[in-house]
Amino acid sequence: MDLAKIPNETWDDLLNGRMSCQFEFLALQILLARLRMRIMRNPHPVTTYESINEIKDFLRRMDYLPVVHKDLEKIYLKRNAS
Numbered sequence: 001m002d003l004a005k006i007p008n009e010t011w012d013d014l015l016n017g018r019m020s021c022q023f024e025f026l027a028l029q030i031l032l033a034r035l036r037m038r039i040m041r042n043p044h045p046v047t048t049y050e051s052i053n054e055i056k057d058f059l060r061r062m063d064y065l066p067v068v069h070k071d072l073e074k075i076y077l078k079r080n081a082s
Contacts (some may be wrong), residue, residue, distance in 0.1 A: 003056055006072065010079045011052040015039055021074045025067045031058055 013019040015035055023029050035051040062068045 003059060003072065006075055006079065008052055010075060011055060012048055013079075014075065015048060015051050015055070019078060021071070021078055023071045023074065025062075025065070025071050027062070028055075028059070028068070028071055031055060 010019065014021070014032070016039060017036065023032070032055070035055060039047055039051055059068055059072065
């Protein structure tokens with residue numbers, strides 16, 4: 001699954017709690033919780049932008065794991081189902 005297929009608006013929705021997914025990759029769950037807390041403490045657009053970049057960078061580094069591809073597919077399908 002290519003990260004480029006998932007627009008920043010989707011990441012924004014995921015980070016701000018407007019969209020939810022049940023992820024298999026525990027590290028992604030932990031990172032998402034941390035980034036959501038950061039955004040809740042500082043709800044500035046720059047904070048969201050930096051958080052989107054951080055989660056995308058993390059997923060690029062972990063791209064070799066099959067579970068990452070499964071979770072990206074969940075995000076993609078969830079976005080297209082709405």
